[in-house]
Amino acid sequence: xxxxxxxxxxxxxxxxxxxxxxxxxxxxxxxxxxxxxxxxxxxxxxxxxxxxxxxxxxxxxxxxxxxxxxxxxxxxxxxxxxxxxxxxxxxxxxxxxxxxxxxxxxxxxxxxxxxxxxxxxxxxxxxxxxxxxxxxxxxxxxxxxxxxxxxxxxxxxxxxxxxxxxxxxxxxxxxxxxxxxxxxxxxxxxxxxxxxxxxxxxxxxxxxxxxxxxxxxxxxxxxxxxxxxxxxxxxxxxxxxxxxxxxxxxxxxxxxxxxxxxxxxxxxxxxxxxxxxxxxxxxxxxxxxxxxxxxxxxxxxxxxxxxxxxxxxxxxxxxxxxxxxxxxxxxxxxxxxxxxxxxxxxxxxxxxxxxxxxxxxxxxxxxxxxxxxxxxxxxxxxxxxxxxxxxxxxxxxxxxxxxxxxxxxxxxxxxxxxxxxxxxxxxxxxxxxxxxxxxxxxxxxxxxxxxxxxxxxxxxxxxxxxxxxxxxxxxxxxxxxxxxxxxxxxxxxxxxxxxxxxxxxxxxxxxxxxxxxxxxxxxxxxxxxxxxxxxxxxxxxxxxxxxxxxxxxxxxxxxxxxxxxxxxxxxxxxxxxxxxxxxxxxxxxxxxxxxxxxxxxxxxxxxxxxxxxxxxxxxxxxxxxxxxxxxxxxxxxxxxxxxxxxxxxxxxxxxxxxxxxxxxxxxxxxxxxxxxxxxxxxxxxxxxxxxxxxxxxxxxxxxxxxxxxxxxxxxxxxxxxxxxxxxxxxxxxxxxxxxxxxxxxxx
Numbered sequence: 001x002x003x004x005x006x007x008x009x010x011x012x013x014x015x016x017x018x019x020x021x022x023x024x025x026x027x028x029x030x031x032x033x034x035x036x037x038x039x040x041x042x043x044x045x046x047x048x049x050x051x052x053x054x055x056x057x058x059x060x061x062x063x064x065x066x067x068x069x070x071x072x073x074x075x076x077x078x079x080x081x082x083x084x085x086x087x088x089x090x091x092x093x094x095x096x097x098x099x100x101x102x103x104x105x106x107x108x109x110x111x112x113x114x115x116x117x118x119x120x121x122x123x124x125x126x127x128x129x130x131x132x133x134x135x136x137x138x139x140x141x142x143x144x145x146x147x148x149x150x151x152x153x154x155x156x157x158x159x160x161x162x163x164x165x166x167x168x169x170x171x172x173x174x175x176x177x178x179x180x181x182x183x184x185x186x187x188x189x190x191x192x193x194x195x196x197x198x199x200x201x202x203x204x205x206x207x208x209x210x211x212x213x214x215x216x217x218x219x220x221x222x223x224x225x226x227x228x229x230x231x232x233x234x235x236x237x238x239x240x241x242x243x244x245x246x247x248x249x250x251x252x253x254x255x256x257x258x259x260x261x262x263x264x265x266x267x268x269x270x271x272x273x274x275x276x277x278x279x280x281x282x283x284x285x286x287x288x289x290x291x292x293x294x295x296x297x298x299x300x301x302x303x304x305x306x307x308x309x310x311x312x313x314x315x316x317x318x319x320x321x322x323x324x325x326x327x328x329x330x331x332x333x334x335x336x337x338x339x340x341x342x343x344x345x346x347x348x349x350x351x352x353x354x355x356x357x358x359x360x361x362x363x364x365x366x367x368x369x370x371x372x373x374x375x376x377x378x379x380x381x382x383x384x385x386x387x388x389x390x391x392x393x394x395x396x397x398x399x400x401x402x403x404x405x406x407x408x409x410x411x412x413x414x415x416x417x418x419x420x421x422x423x424x425x426x427x428x429x430x431x432x433x434x435x436x437x438x439x440x441x442x443x444x445x446x447x448x449x450x451x452x453x454x455x456x457x458x459x460x461x462x463x464x465x466x467x468x469x470x471x472x473x474x475x476x477x478x479x480x481x482x483x484x485x486x487x488x489x490x491x492x493x494x495x496x497x498x499x500x501x502x503x504x505x506x507x508x509x510x511x512x513x514x515x516x517x518x519x520x521x522x523x524x525x526x527x528x529x530x531x532x533x534x535x536x537x538x539x540x541x542x543x544x545x546x547x548x549x550x551x552x553x554x555x556x557x558x559x560x561x562x563x564x565x566x567x568x569x570x571x572x573x574x575x576x577x578x579x580x581x582x583x584x585x586x587x588x589x590x591x592x593x594x595x596x597x598x599x600x601x602x603x604x605x606x607x608x609x610x611x612x613x614x615x616x617x618x619x620x621x622x623x624x625x626x627x628x629x630x631x632x633x634x635x636x637x638x639x640x641x642x643x644x645x646x647x648x649x650x651x652x653x654x655x656x657x658x659x660x661x662x663x664x665x666x667x668x669x670x671x672x673x674x675x676x677x678x679x680x681x682x683x684x685x686x687x688x689x690x691x692x693x694x695x696x697x698x699x700x701x702x703x704x705x706x707x708x709x710x711x712x713x714x715x716x717x718x719x720x721x722x723x724x725x726x727x728x729x730x731x732x733x734x735x736x737x738x739x740x741x742x743x744x745x746x747x
Contacts (some may be wrong), residue, residue, distance in 0.1 A: 027460075030456035032455060045170075047094065056454065057075055057441035061428055062136075073131055076109070089104075096495075113153060115174045134148070143167065147160050147205075161177035162177045187246045218290075218292065219275055221298065229298065232255040248270065257270060259326045267318055269319040273297065276350035276367075289314065292309070292312070304348075331347045331373055332372055338395060351423035353365050383395060398418075402421055420445070423442060425440030470507045481505070490506065516551070528555055611648075622731070627651050634648050660681075666747070667710050667747070676691075676711070722743070725743055
């Protein structure tokens with residue numbers, strides 16, 4: 001099994017849902033059952049059945065006042081080119097139409113933010129690409145975004161910028177925080193709001209919205225000098241005043257937890273620093289209560305999973321340790337599926353999703369951590385916590401780690417369906433209280449490859465599912481509930497009935513129009529239905545059928561024209577061109593590749609073959625074109641016109657021509673025959689004259705023609721006798737002559 005490293009941040013979104021139980025059915029609604037799928041963006045602002053976000057983890061989500069589901073950003077990888085990056089694309093999903101719309105942001109990765117002016121909405125504004133950010137929805141249906149890990153205007157890192165998005169205008173507003181990367185925040189005085197206060201940059205914390213419309217933030221992590229540090233500070237943001245208040249926890253990193261007595265609130269109680277935790281909003285009191293579960297605790301470079309459950313009472317500003325363990329990496333106790341138990345508890349985990357139902361029960365799904373065994377991995381278990389009984393119930397999913405999903409048929413709920421294990425997913429609650437789950441990183445339909453997901457799931461508790469069958473026929477098109485069909489077939493639509501459950505419609509459709517396509521090609525003209533066509537084009541003929549519909553015949557016609565070409569060519573004697581061997585003009589009619597006539601005009605020239613005779617004589621020892629013996633030679637060369645050139649050479653060899661070499665000399669200083677040297681009566685170059693004694697020793701050498709040998713060696717007279725000479729030179733034609741012989745020295 002191969003796994004891929006995943007980003008270490010998470011946003012957990014607070015949502016609410018219907019009364020789900022172990023008989024509730026998962027339904028695979030949209031997206032893919034494989035990993036690492038690219039997005040289909042379509043046209044910005046236009047919904048389409050083919051649109052879908054890319055496979056991604058660590059995105060953030062909201063639900064607007066109309067029940068639409070919103071998705072922003074995240075972290076993704078393209079395994080084909082081994083590239084990973086962060087996103088800032090912004091999507092809307094309409095549960096009623098089951099269609100995605102790309103609303104804002106970029107289709108590329110790692111785009112920086114465009115902040116504009118703080119507090120001023122502008123259509124060009126956009127947050128930079130990021131993952132593991134913090135989100136809320138206010139009472140007006142506006143969407144709020146804070147921090148995460150991503151791109152400011154000056155680079156990549158943890159962020160502390162606060163944004164507001166208005167779905168009604170599709171415009172972002174930069175509300176607070178920094179547009180550049182900063183190293184720290186401003187805590188101010190605990191419990192006192194200030195315009196200067198700002199949480200330190202961070203990612204992977206949790207959020208709530210209280211009953212008074214305030215936005216709450218807890219914990220998270222940041223990277224300080226290549227070491228991850230975590231927080232346990234609790235902050236409140238008031239949209240009415242645009243001010244932050246540090247409410248609780250430490251203003252330093254790695255804050256240790258103070259658990260106190262389980263079930264008893266105290267001013268000194270506080271959860272330990274953590275990231276990637278789970279959060280819910282409770283229903284007690286006007287402002288409500290804030291619930292926190294698990295997450296990841298960091299100690300140096302080591303991370304540990306938690307399963308402690310905490311409640312924060314806004315009215316008393318006190319934390320209470322409610323349930324779970326004050327130790328790390330604890331395995332879960334599942335009990336019987338669907339049955340609550342006082343001993344039941346989820347295993348320590350991080351990076352899952354949560355929501356709250358209409359009765360105030362708390363729900364969590366998946367993440368990374370411990371199932372029923374003390375070995376970590378991916379999770380897909382679904383748990384319910386009832387605050388009134390202080391008991392957990394294992395509702396659905398597996399009690400072991402690293403299980404793949406069972407997708408079934410898209411759009412059809414089934415009790416055996418289940419999402420594969422995953423973390424860093426996002427979730428929503430729709431207007432009917434159904435849970436929606438999207439993406440993350442984990443396993444799809446196979447557990448062989450851990451990677452990024454883009455599957456969309458829905459979980460509900462419907463007992464009022466309705467179904468109906470419609471049998472219809474039409475000539476060309478049939479429209480049902482806004483969807484148009486053009487081909488015969490069986491189609492299924494899943495709508496939402498008045499109870500919020502599925503209304504499944506099966507359409508048995510027959511399209512009666514007959515469509516016939518004829519593809520034809522002709523050279524000059526084509527006759528069809530007694531009409532002659534001379535131009536390429538698409539032509540139609542409609543014939544009425546007995547059932548009142550049409551038989552539509554479409555002719556796709558290509559008229560191919562003849563071609564003509566002119567070729568000027570030349571050949572050598574003995575060759576042929578297209579079978580022609582003589583100079584002249586030839587016209588041929590051929591069949592082109594399109595089946596039509598191709599007229600070719602050939603202007604052919606037969607080039608001449610050249611002949612030449614050379615009569616020459618050379619001296620013995622010389623060569624002419626490599627020949628050194630008298631005779632007649634015939635050679636064939638390639639002439640400038642590319643044809644053969646025949647040369648006949650009549651060669652005569654002359655012996656000792658142009659050179660006289662004495663056979664003796666008397667070096668006695670009488671002025672007669674004192675030097676031995678040749679006499680050359682022709683122009684020459686590269687002259688060399690050497691004398692050897694009878695033992696083969698060289699005793700004289702010169703390259704200057706006017707010098708001769710005086711019968712001495714190193715100033716000493718040599719004895720009478722025979723001496724060997726070698727005389728060589730090159731004539732003006734470049735031929736080298738060498739003469740060897742003996743000379744007699746007489747004294």
